[in-house]
Amino acid sequence: MSWQIAAWILLGGSTVLLFIGMPVALTFISINIIGAWLYMGGEIGLMQLARNSVSSVAAFSLTPIPLFVLMGEVLFHTGLALKVIDGIERLITRVPGRLAVVAVVAGTVFSAISGSTIATTAMLGSLMLPVMLSRGYHPRIATGPIMAIGAVDMLIPPSALTVLLGSLSGISISKLLIGGVMPGIILSVAFVLWIVVRVRITPSWAPASDTGERRTGWDRWNLFVAYVLPTLSIFGVVVGALAAGWATPTECAALGSFATMLLAALYRRLTWEAVVKSLKGTAAISGMILFIILGATTFAQILSFSGASNGLVETITGHGLSTGMIVLGMMLMLIFLGIFVDQISMMMITLPIFMPIVGVLGIDPVWFGVMFLICMQLGLLLPPHGLLLMTMRGVAPPSVSMGTIFIAVVPYVVMSLLLLGAVFFLPGIATWLPKMIG
Numbered sequence: 001m002s003w004q005i006a007a008w009i010l011l012g013g014s015t016v017l018l019f020i021g022m023p024v025a026l027t028f029i030s031i032n033i034i035g036a037w038l039y040m041g042g043e044i045g046l047m048q049l050a051r052n053s054v055s056s057v058a059a060f061s062l063t064p065i066p067l068f069v070l071m072g073e074v075l076f077h078t079g080l081a082l083k084v085i086d087g088i089e090r091l092i093t094r095v096p097g098r099l100a101v102v103a104v105v106a107g108t109v110f111s112a113i114s115g116s117t118i119a120t121t122a123m124l125g126s127l128m129l130p131v132m133l134s135r136g137y138h139p140r141i142a143t144g145p146i147m148a149i150g151a152v153d154m155l156i157p158p159s160a161l162t163v164l165l166g167s168l169s170g171i172s173i174s175k176l177l178i179g180g181v182m183p184g185i186i187l188s189v190a191f192v193l194w195i196v197v198r199v200r201i202t203p204s205w206a207p208a209s210d211t212g213e214r215r216t217g218w219d220r221w222n223l224f225v226a227y228v229l230p231t232l233s234i235f236g237v238v239v240g241a242l243a244a245g246w247a248t249p250t251e252c253a254a255l256g257s258f259a260t261m262l263l264a265a266l267y268r269r270l271t272w273e274a275v276v277k278s279l280k281g282t283a284a285i286s287g288m289i290l291f292i293i294l295g296a297t298t299f300a301q302i303l304s305f306s307g308a309s310n311g312l313v314e315t316i317t318g319h320g321l322s323t324g325m326i327v328l329g330m331m332l333m334l335i336f337l338g339i340f341v342d343q344i345s346m347m348m349i350t351l352p353i354f355m356p357i358v359g360v361l362g363i364d365p366v367w368f369g370v371m372f373l374i375c376m377q378l379g380l381l382l383p384p385h386g387l388l389l390m391t392m393r394g395v396a397p398p399s400v401s402m403g404t405i406f407i408a409v410v411p412y413v414v415m416s417l418l419l420l421g422a423v424f425f426l427p428g429i430a431t432w433l434p435k436m437i438g
Helices: 003-019 024-039 043-057 064-077 080-091 098-111 117-134 139-152 160-169 173-179 181-201 218-244 249-266 272-305 308-317 323-338 343-361 365-381 387-395 402-425 428-436
Strands: none
Touching (some): 003 024, 003 308, 003 343, 024 043, 043 272, 064 080, 064 160, 064 249, 080 218, 098 117, 098 139, 098 181, 098 218, 117 139, 139 181, 139 365, 139 387, 139 402, 160 173, 160 272, 160 343, 160 365, 173 181, 173 218, 173 365, 173 428, 181 365, 181 402, 181 428, 272 343, 308 343, 323 343, 323 365, 323 402, 365 387, 365 402, 365 428
């Protein structure tokens, strides 16, 4: 059987099943069973598939995923997130579109201590969106920043999806985590500048009277010092230990989880109810991710064993295209897939093909990995199936239509595309920090 037929069966079959709505994990497990039977010797292939599946989720490198998720779950269920928002809101005054700016800054802080994009968007949407709408903010300037900053959570460590990408692709997890810091900060700053400029152009989009309660001295800074700085110290613990080489990604995740729970305990918010909810949320999210990894890893092995991977790589690299053109084509494919499928499906469909090409062409894997993350971040925001668009629809009042949500996110999608272009032409944006810290 030729590699072309194998590619159609494995890649085509998985894509069709995803498009008709079959869950991601079941899609790839089904295709894996078919592939193992056809290309790995029938019953013997199925036995090998079972052994490979067990070893794929037993990898120690996957340990940071539940620990990073736990950090965000504890933060939200203990109520510390509310105090962080209050502390940031007291500091930001006399700025056009003040509450939208507060949402971006608060979302950036949460990105530094939470591994869940959906949790960040849902929390900010449920807490800040009703307040902004009641004060007269235009729905576009109220919903857009919340969705956009939720997607940035994927770039700024700790990020469970970054760990998953590093694990599935073979890219250094620590370098990939650190490589996303600069792009994430650049996007956050760009979002704030856009909000200020947009409200200055159309002042009616945000009330001029919403300048914040005037506080002075310690009354203005007390919540920032008491809650925001200690919470940000968790980011310092995780990234500092990682950057200094004092701890592995797994050890950093454990330190971050311990620091989060210790902080909640010091504030006397680590109740038994909060712990149970946090552990349940962590188990649900981590179980889903690990079940998907089980299908993804074995899918890549079967694709390689069938000859489809080598055939596709040779076809793509044999057309005489430049490295830049091939990378650009891969990014365009990811953006196109982001319109239809979720981020984990994007990884599972493309990584078995993309990573051999990256190796053959000698492409910097960290540079490629950060651009891959930006494309996945775009997928969270692209209509009509962007996950954060659906999340916003779930927490927004009925007066905010889906069309409004789609339009609201457009400027932030454009800024993300500009960032992708900047990283493409200036790789140092992604690689400078990992190289600097060695």
